[in-house]
Amino acid sequence: MPDSGKNGRTLLLQGNEAMVAGALAAGCRFFAGYPITPATEISEAMSYQLPAVGGTFIQMEDEIAGLGAVIGASLAGVKAMTATSGPGFSLMQENLGFACVAEVPCVIVNVMRGGPSTGLPTHVAQGDVQQARWGTHGDHAIIVLSVSTTRECFDLTVKAFNLSEKYRTPVIILSDEVVAHTREKITLPPAAEVEVVERRRPAMPPEWYIPYEDTPQGVPPMGIFGDGYRYHVTGLIHDVRGFPTERPDEIVPFLERLYRKINQNFFEIQMVDEYLAEDAEILIIAYGSVARSAKRAVDDARSQGLKAGLIKLITLWPFPRRLLEPHLKLVRAVLVPELNLGQISREVKRINQGLTRVVTLNRVDGYLITPEELVERLGKL
Amino acid sequence: MPDSGKNGRTLLLQGNEAMVAGALAAGCRFFAGYPITPATEISEAMSYQLPAVGGTFIQMEDEIAGLGAVIGASLAGVKAMTATSGPGFSLMQENLGFACVAEVPCVIVNVMRGGPSTGLPTHVAQGDVQQARWGTHGDHAIIVLSVSTTRECFDLTVKAFNLSEKYRTPVIILSDEVVAHTREKITLPPAAEVEVVERRRPAMPPEWYIPYEDTPQGVPPMGIFGDGYRYHVTGLIHDVRGFPTERPDEIVPFLERLYRKINQNFFEIQMVDEYLAEDAEILIIAYGSVARSAKRAVDDARSQGLKAGLIKLITLWPFPRRLLEPHLKLVRAVLVPELNLGQISREVKRINQGLTRVVTLNRVDGYLITPEELVERLGKL
Amino acid sequence: MAEVTKLIHKYLRHEKKFPHVWCPGCGNGIILGALIRAIDRTGFTKDEIVLVSGIGCSGRMSVYVDFNTLHTTHGRALTFATGVKLANPKLQVIVVMGDGDATAIGGNHFIHAARRNLNLTAIIINNSTYGMTGGQYSPTTPYGALAATAPYGHIEHPFAIAELAVTAGAAWVGRGTTYHANLLDKLIEAAILKRGFAVVEVITHCHTLFGRKNVLGGPVEMMQWQKEAAVRLEKAKTMTPEELAGKFTIGVLTDRDLPIYTQEYRKIREAAEAAMIGKGETQ
Amino acid sequence: MAEVTKLIHKYLRHEKKFPHVWCPGCGNGIILGALIRAIDRTGFTKDEIVLVSGIGCSGRMSVYVDFNTLHTTHGRALTFATGVKLANPKLQVIVVMGDGDATAIGGNHFIHAARRNLNLTAIIINNSTYGMTGGQYSPTTPYGALAATAPYGHIEHPFAIAELAVTAGAAWVGRGTTYHANLLDKLIEAAILKRGFAVVEVITHCHTLFGRKNVLGGPVEMMQWQKEAAVRLEKAKTMTPEELAGKFTIGVLTDRDLPIYTQEYRKIREAAEAAMIGKGETQ
Amino acid sequence: MTEEQSPATETAEPKKYDIDIYRAWCKECGLCAAFCPKGCIKLNDAGAPVIEDSERCTGCGWCELHCPDFAISVHEREKTIPKEEAD
């Protein structure tokens, strides 16, 4: 096992291993989870590396407990993460909602495999994209990032921690079996070069601390257990002090703030990568491992004279509408290839409102869409 | 407690109680669940009435176990149901996916309360609409019905069982705190007048039985444990015999059939109620308790000279696109009032594609939208 | 004795509305008092204490006291507490749960926490029912009792919570009642001071639901029953099974010295650091 | 003896591809054999048997045998089985689970099933690890052992599965090994015939993961260990704690007659029918 | 309560106690009245606890330890201590 805990070195790492390296670089010092294919390597590397940097790894009795412990650790001031795949992600939904409501920073990795149910445990899929947005009950906003290379597994795990700390919110990273298990060369940046964001902590005297008070960013500073800012944390809708409330004039501002803090900061949160999109006549919108096939397909298509381009989604939720809309107006057609029956294409259609033609290419047999398939489809548009 | 088990009588029943009456009329003889506000009355009435008709009620250790037992009972040939609210519904997501993949008929009631997380346990909300569609991991199709009156609590519970048996699929009923707790007069039809559908059972000799073979309707006949048609049930993707497979040529037809059996039969599954929609210039699209406010608002608006109309959604999923599209073409604007931050309005916008103006009215403070609010909003359109 | 009340007030959150939400006479208030007194005796500061609670009537306890408080999801309190404790072992983490919370939906976390032996204190408020949701049967509802979901009498047999904790591996286990408040103070104090996973099962009354359904009277009658049915463990040893019929024992069921998790984990850290250094040298 | 193999073949699903998926020498195959022989001896027909399994290497068992078979979600096998049994008490429901399946994610269902006492048979295949996912530690991994997630040695103490079942209320509990195959046949047969919740814990070997990591050799060496470390319960009673160190007991831990759930539920049905008739008369 | 030392036994000379009920918090559950070993507290017709006779109070603390609402407190009756001494 290569030692992905040391920075500034060039290593051959699986996506899963690079996530661990990214998490450690971002300051993650706690991991609680439950093994599941194809996310297990994350647990295993964490169990090996975390204790060496003074962190803690624990394997809990199930995924519910895993996320519970992660929330607890974060409340006690330690950056924390868990990793799972579809079945475990389904089980985490209740506690995920808790983390949203109680505004507890944490990172949850879902390495997607074929579903539904036990599905195709060892095969690649992208079937949990809408679940990541809507899986827990009740209205909530959420940040979901998607990774497509070992490099991104490192970088975006750092980013996920940073966003989660900055916005006091759980951040979900959707990986998939291909990205998770592909080994690629990666040069880990020295620690000093990694931008690490820490949650804002209260600076006022404890008596003045109002734990859920609104701020311009919508994110109140966060006391941590033991630091003298004693306050109440609950999954009930609460007032600015954290106490349960049933008053509409306290409920509405709270729920709106939760929503606003994510959505008003979209310019920072929403990220896409463009590749030859500027002059494209046909655009592929893809993410995760499929974006890799798509990139090759764009090259192949161009070499056949077809002006294709790619937008790779990095942020899946909040859906980067404002970054996509301008493109929709300019292209002849959009192709949305996915390893599901059409989950992101649904969103593209929703924002499209007649701007262009939206075409899907869906594959659910457990294998990655090939560049060839894409080129063929592009040729027919 | 009124005895809602006897038919042909006029009673004053809560929505929750009427669901129990409907379930019993539909032939439900098994209930397993875990108490939660505001769904508890369903458990309580079941514990009282089921044993009197030879059925079985069991309170399990949690909601996961509740749905697990329901699936087991259905596989053994007994119509089965569970009921919960948001937190429990989140916990049920993994087993819900199992029921989809293993094609086990069952009915799951979610009486919605304020979320996310523990939220507002005693207050009304409609925050779980998208969750009902996407809550479990992996691609799947699902039937979700919405109730707005005590009458519908009876009728649509019967319908839910019928659809679940006919299509071998879990059916979700979304109720809400207002509908669940409002007492209304209801005349229960005599048993003979209730149309009850039973799952198709295999008729061929057991040796010829291929448990997951495709049929024109996409629904294979279902053997039940003990009846001589021994077969294998699994949450893994399986071949037509039920055995796990990793062969694309077996995976794809299976997943497509699961999707197709629900979506090709949309004309039977998708239901809406129209009220003065024919000549409406402004249309309200509403469901659940809000549809009741909307109906009154339509009347009030008409009496003020505004040509308003209402389409009450009964089937939420698969989203009744074909029933709505014609209306979108004809009206000046559509108002979608919801007790959430915009979940069905999202779908209306998705299918709208520039046809008309879609306006939302969202309330998340735990109280029902009033007719007054709606009329005011209509007036401004 | 007024010091008792003064002391309580030292720990209450006065920005919260009192009286609290519990029914008149509910044992939760008595247990809250015992908990505060016990904490005070341990000498830990408010900042050092993290009070974690589940969902239920009992779960509302965390809102009233001026510690770091955490009201979790139903049944999961021990998992959150595990994270808190591992992240900062200096914090004293006390977990308050109802019988339903700890042994119905949360039963698995309970036995695993006992097995793992983190230095946590678990207080299980056993009122034989789900109070919060209206008196349905819980894993501790006695055979034959009536409940909102057992209208014809309950047919399941209850868990012996404290005994289950012992078998699952807890380092320290005690049982008390709301009637025996002085004993309860001491049990909770000992449980907090114990280094290891310590469980206090508190037998209490929900007269509003369990009591009313089963015609057991109000808080007075139900506490009278506690007084009569509880037998000190030491005394129970001298009694015959017949004499013990209908009774339950109170006191300390087990107290054993087992290595605690965070201590053990320190060894892992040392091994890991050594392994990394080893790697660094050879490569 | 060829009848043994003939008998096995009577129950295998020949439309399934054999040999099965398990590693060469894996105990799961031995247990499958014992299970089939035991079922055959009970005289139940294939149609009467429902074999429910969880997720794990062990969970794959259900696919190979020609009963009504149900491969559930991870940890939930007993909940599905509960529904099957309650819906049709005439079915003989046998539940096969791994140690992780039954006591990690499924631990709560396990203790509750034991408490409720439905007439189910639970077979727990204890290989001290999560085989399916690659040898991470499970709730039965011994202290000090190496595992994929315990690269520096495990610091938790294992559950005693059979003992936990006893405390939780199981009517019948036995423990066997893959080495003692004849005993295993008999334990499983007795468990199936027992009216009530019956648990068989089977100590087996996962040499591929647990064995390799801990340098315990292959299936031969690990079964040799079973042979040497297992002590019959009757004999263990005559041994000192020192003599018992490093050993484990096999045999029947408990066998008690408790009213079974479906029987009890019949009483509820009668009471409910009476109540309805009563209502019908007065109204 | 038997084996637990009650504060009243600590001193030979019988002390006197005052019993205060904080009405805003008292929920009139009746526990104090039912279990006071000396019958110092009674419930009035409206169900509210009233001090029947504080002279009998031994300061045993039962009521204060058990009041679920922290609504009753018992303290030693102050001897009229000269002002100077009190500081």
Added chain:
Amino acid sequence: MTEEQSPATETAEPKKYDIDIYRAWCKECGLCAAFCPKGCIKLNDAGAPVIEDSERCTGCGWCELHCPDFAISVHEREKTIPKEEAD
């Protein structure tokens, strides 16, 4: 195995047994070879079990009961029964 009656002891006259290995299923785990009390089975160089000496076999059944792949079966050697009798 000690207290369990082995079929071989049921009869006084020592019976003879044939040992069949079904190669398509045998995974060459070696259990039969390691534990056969009579050493009837050995592993060849490629690791496959081969019958070393079936004469020694007592029909104790260990191998058949423990083969994880149902790949070995032991049966009493057929005496050459006249055809008529066999029907």
Added chain:
Amino acid sequence: MPERFEIRLSGSGGQGLILAGVILAEAAGIYEGKFVAQTQSYGPEARGGASKAEVVISDGEIDYPLAIKPDVLLCLNQKACEIYFQDLKPGGTLLVDATLVHDLPTLEVIAIPFTRIAREQVGREATANIVALAALVAITGVVSIDSLEKAVLARVPQGTEALNKKALDAGIAAAQDWLKEKRLPEI
């Protein structure tokens, strides 16, 4: 749009308001064939302080199930009176329990000591809800006394029929007294 008649019964958690609401709804719905919708407030609120049960009665189907502007408001405690009085329809009927409500928000109020009547005349304070309901029906005529009686007797626990009949009668009598008295000054 059929006419609605809306009644709100308010007070504190333990006063039997939900039962009263259910009885009134059954009287109107089952025994008089009207459409009815009956709702109540749930949750902690219902355990103390101000809680409420509502009944909407109509000749046609009822859309919005909650009271919009109650035609009748019954208040069994002071807090409920303070909170809910503002919702009362202009010209609507306000009925209060004079035993427990002392500060009246208006002079247009029917104040009858239901609790005292229940305690002293019926002999059981817990029947105050039935006393009040009977008075409400007698005064407003929203259902017939006969329907009310049927509904009450069908709902209350077996063995308490006589007691509840007594409460009904006491409530009706009190209402008639009030009607007489009230009219007197006016004449």
Added chain:
Amino acid sequence: MPERFEIRLSGSGGQGLILAGVILAEAAGIYEGKFVAQTQSYGPEARGGASKAEVVISDGEIDYPLAIKPDVLLCLNQKACEIYFQDLKPGGTLLVDATLVHDLPTLEVIAIPFTRIAREQVGREATANIVALAALVAITGVVSIDSLEKAVLARVPQGTEALNKKALDAGIAAAQDWLKEKRLPEI
């Protein structure tokens, strides 16, 4: 679009193919500074029958990480050869373990008895993967022998370096023999 060079290593689960893939990827990526993507088949498939590890090597960033048409296919058992041969790029190099693969799908094949060499010359059958990898590198020149050796020695368990070095040498020697022989008839 930079050029890709694709290698597929196939055989059965226990033959150490993933390790071989990782070593090759590290040789190219870490020791020769190329871009690499290394993948394998997971799951039951990997425990028996035909399983595979792939390495894609390029001078530029690698988009699609799986082999499209392998330039080199190594088959360590018969089944793998049957399944994967069809994927080989026309003109690509097919390398098989002559000890275990008997039915050859084409005449354009390099058949070397890796397993026998490992058993007989190296003294440990389990080193067949390293023998084969060395031969593959020697024949294709995809990385230098030097890089390969570095990568092998950095990856294999401590204490087995000598053994693996022996395996490397044996593989290279076998490849050279083959190259010589092969050339002879052609000349």
